[in-house]
Amino acid sequence: MRPAVDRRIRVLIVRRRLEEVAATLVERATGRRPAQHRVVRRRLLLLSAGVPAERWPGVHAVARQAASVYEATSAVLHSNCAFGDVPEHLVREWEAVVVRAESECPAAGA
Amino acid sequence: MLSEVTFAEIADLVRREVERGYESEKQEGRRRLLGVVDGLAADEGDDVDARAVQGRTWRVAQIEVSGIGGISRLVPSPVTFLPVRGITVIRGLNGQGKTSLARALECALSGRRDLADEVSGELWNAALLTQGSAVGTVSVGLVSGSARLDVTVDFPRDGEAGIRAALDEGSGAEPVVLGSGWQRALAAARASYSYGALQSRLVESRALQGFLEELLLLGPAWEQVRAAVSDRAERATEAKRTVENALTAGKRREREIRERISAHGVVDPPPSILWPRVQAGLDADAWLRSLDLGAESNGSVRVSGDHEQRIADIRCALIDAEARLDLAEQALDAPGIAGAAHHIEQILAIDAIDDAVCPLCGAASAWRDHAREVVAGLRDRSEAAGLVMGALTDLRDWATAELEPLLASEITGGPEAELTAFREATAQGCHARSAAHACAGPLLAAVTSQPYRDWLETMRSWSQAAVAWRDELVTITRTCADVMRENMAAAADAGVWKKAQDTLDDLQLTLRQRRQDAVTRQMHAALTRMLPDAAVELSAIRHQGTIKQQRGVDVTLTIGGQEATLGMLSSGQRNALLLTPLTVLDGAAPFGFLVVDDPVHALDDTRVDLLAQEFSRLAGERQVIVLTHDPRLEEHLRARHADLTVVELYRDPVARTVSWTRHTEPWQSLLDDAREIRKSATTDGWAYTEPLMSVVAGLCRTAVDGAIRQATITRAVQRSEDVEQALTDLADALTTGARIKLVTASAGGKTELPALERARAGHLRFWNEGAHGQLDETVDLDAVLDVTEAACRELADHDWAQG
Numbered sequence: 050m051r052p053a054v055d056r057r058i059r060v061l062i063v064r065r066r067l068e069e070v071a072a073t074l075v076e077r078a079t080g081r082r083p084a085q086h087r088v089v090r091r092r093l094l095l096l097s098a099g100v101p102a103e104r105w106p107g108v109h110a111v112a113r114q115a116a117s118v119y120e121a122t123s124a125v126l127h128s129n130c131a132f133g134d135v136p137e138h139l140v141r142e143w144e145a146v147v148v149r150a151e152s153e154c155p156a157a158g159a
Numbered sequence: 160m161l162s163e164v165t166f167a168e169i170a171d172l173v174r175r176e177v178e179r180g181y182e183s184e185k186q187e188g189r190r191r192l193l194g195v196v197d198g199l200a201a202d203e204g205d206d207v208d209a210r211a212v213q214g215r216t217w218r219v220a221q222i223e224v225s226g227i228g229g230i231s232r233l234v235p236s237p238v239t240f241l242p243v244r245g246i247t248v249i250r251g252l253n254g255q256g257k258t259s260l261a262r263a264l265e266c267a268l269s270g271r272r273d274l275a276d277e278v279s280g281e282l283w284n285a286a287l288l289t290q291g292s293a294v295g296t297v298s299v300g301l302v303s304g305s306a307r308l309d310v311t312v313d314f315p316r317d318g319e320a321g322i323r324a325a326l327d328e329g330s331g332a333e334p335v336v337l338g339s340g341w342q343r344a345l346a347a348a349r350a351s352y353s354y355g356a357l358q359s360r361l362v363e364s365r366a367l368q369g370f371l372e373e374l375l376l377l378g379p380a381w382e383q384v385r386a387a388v389s390d391r392a393e394r395a396t397e398a399k400r401t402v403e404n405a406l407t408a409g410k411r412r413e414r415e416i417r418e419r420i421s422a423h424g425v426v427d428p429p430p431s432i433l434w435p436r437v438q439a440g441l442d443a444d445a446w447l448r449s450l451d452l453g454a455e456s457n458g459s460v461r462v463s464g465d466h467e468q469r470i471a472d473i474r475c476a477l478i479d480a481e482a483r484l485d486l487a488e489q490a491l492d493a494p495g496i497a498g499a500a501h502h503i504e505q506i507l508a509i510d511a512i513d514d515a516v517c518p519l520c521g522a523a524s525a526w527r528d529h530a531r532e533v534v535a536g537l538r539d540r541s542e543a544a545g546l547v548m549g550a551l552t553d554l555r556d557w558a559t560a561e562l563e564p565l566l567a568s569e570i571t572g573g574p575e576a577e578l579t580a581f582r583e584a585t586a587q588g589c590h591a592r593s594a595a596h597a598c599a600g601p602l603l604a605a606v607t608s609q610p611y612r613d614w615l616e617t618m619r620s621w622s623q624a625a626v627a628w629r630d631e632l633v634t635i636t637r638t639c640a641d642v643m644r645e646n647m648a649a650a651a652d653a654g655v656w657k658k659a660q661d662t663l664d665d666l667q668l669t670l671r672q673r674r675q676d677a678v679t680r681q682m683h684a685a686l687t688r689m690l691p692d693a694a695v696e697l698s699a700i701r702h703q704g705t706i707k708q709q710r711g712v713d714v715t716l717t718i719g720g721q722e723a724t725l726g727m728l729s730s731g732q733r734n735a736l737l738l739t740p741l742t743v744l745d746g747a748a749p750f751g752f753l754v755v756d757d758p759v760h761a762l763d764d765t766r767v768d769l770l771a772q773e774f775s776r777l778a779g780e781r782q783v784i785v786l787t788h789d790p791r792l793e794e795h796l797r798a799r800h801a802d803l804t805v806v807e808l809y810r811d812p813v814a815r816t817v818s819w820t821r822h823t824e825p826w827q828s829l830l831d832d833a834r835e836i837r838k839s840a841t842t843d844g845w846a847y848t849e850p851l852m853s854v855v856a857g858l859c860r861t862a863v864d865g866a867i868r869q870a871t872i873t874r875a876v877q878r879s880e881d882v883e884q885a886l887t888d889l890a891d892a893l894t895t896g897a898r899i900k901l902v903t904a905s906a907g908g909k910t911e912l913p914a915l916e917r918a919r920a921g922h923l924r925f926w927n928e929g930a931h932g933q934l935d936e937t938v939d940l941d942a943v944l945d946v947t948e949a950a951c952r953e954l955a956d957h958d959w960a961q962g
Binding site for chain 2: 094
């Protein structure tokens, strides 16, 4: 498989994993899993909800990074920006953010 | 477009000057200039590489690279191009081998590795070869009509590049030499344009000026004529200078010698040398002949080497003769008896007289024997007297030849009184026992005395010095004559070639003015096109200083009517300005292609679109190959060129191989990828955590979104609308469904885009839900891909200028 295609699929997977994190957060908060993946960026901010004060800044930063990555993957997958290859380092960075987000929301990454 | 000045044009200009001129040194200079131009034009015609240049419009068909820059090899190799007018975009992220490819092409065409140095200095030179490669090789295939030219260059790690070229005109490839004609054409065409190279000049103070200066140059033919005339003028001037220096050195040495002679104060100096002026017609041999530098020319005496020996010989001869004379006279003991001897001989001849009785006295005696003794004694005396006279004559002659000139010199001393007495005596004859004979003794005594020898020694030393100085003068003049013989032919032309240079300067002023006006006009127009909203105007590009003392190029800019500097432009505006020279390059044969490396720097969407517009214009007349990392340029070019060719590079950082694939349209490659993934997943398995269907759905939706984005740009471009605003409007539509609505409305309704409408109605839900992992397992993926492709194709093929 061409490296560019591989990266594009990984971007899609990043986005999907973030959607799962967002859905899990909603489920935790409301007790009900949402039917659709909507307002994902806002839902990701729930990562820092209820976190003890001493951990809150760090977790909130992860939440904001995750939201930002979700927006970036949207731009790529919806062709909001010019169609082009996504650099490998960027995909890795996004994947690292997802791992951090999932670690704050264990059920999502399970 | 700017074209280089040709030899024919230069010849016409000079011929016109010759026709207008009148006979003078300047007119001769014009004729010489015309001769140079005609000669160079003839040489160019004979150039062995003319077949590779004349009547050709080369376009790039393929490139093979190995061991150059970041490319150990290309996969597959070579990279191929359609050798036609139009645009090819070579895209790739940073570090994928784009610049290596562009530089490899440029270095291969020129056969010069130092081009790379001009781009980024020693760093690039060091990295010209891929790490570990002993030699880098670039092969470029060029096509012009039915002819094909393959140029291969090997760049060894150490040593010169070796360039090989083969031309195939339909009857098989033949080696061809890419000589000066090729290089000139290449330099004039500026077929490779590296923004990076130009930008690197920005760190220098003169920045843009250097490039503009190149644009203002009149081309290689002009430079060649100038170089040839300068070379001749320099040679003539140098020859003249050499002769003048030789004459000056000669004069200085003559002065030194005269000072030395003068310091002696005895020997007369030789006549002054009449040094010539360096001018036409100066004949070195005639000048040498006119100089009176013979052996006696210095007026000094010369003491012969056998001077003393001659004196000794003469003296000995005289002494011997005198001794013999004395003996003879003693034997006779009766001076004046010679007359009687005659009579005795007569008597002796009478045989009848009795030998035993003296016929005079009658006494019995051997009178005949006695008589014979007397006769013999007389004869001896006479001979001795002759020898004395001979010695005296020799003395007289020697004194006249040698002694008198010595006495006439400035050096006092010498037997003047003795010589005078002897000379007066010899006027009466040189007989033995004469006055001359009497005076010879004192003279000989004087010339053999010690004082005489001392005087002679002094004389001799001065004489030798005088001869040495004369010889030195002869050497000096001969050296000058040699220099004159060697250089006068060239030196005599110094004035004429100076006039030829003057004529060339006059013509250059005229041409330069025309060129400045043309460059200013064209760059101003290009800048207005690139920065229509910035109120930036380029009002003048002028050479500073005289032809001989050029002081760079002055760029006069105004922003909003106020005079401005380059530093007042934003970086995007300045970059746009740096790209404008592209538009004034001549796209004429033999290089019908333009390779532009990395032109998008700090340009906003509007500027990218304007740049795409310029490239599109250039692509109407030549093959344009643009290497860029910025996908926006590709989009904006595609808006103008539906058949845009895109080559994507990917470099394996470990193996350093650079793979390339050709795409038609981005959405098409996405759908091709989706089909490929679907196929390989069934055969090789699926390694991703996300289900295959989800990935395919995601790729389909991205393809549709991409096709809509491209359609939005194309529509704005074709309708001359604001591209940036159109993209902002599109971004405001957050979902794919909303975007489909937007683009459908702009096309004039659902009936205008039926395939898109079918896809929306049938598969939008799948695209969305699939992309979000909410799968409909019953969907036929092949059908979805077909419908998606049809929708994308419809968007791409739609005539967006209408409506």
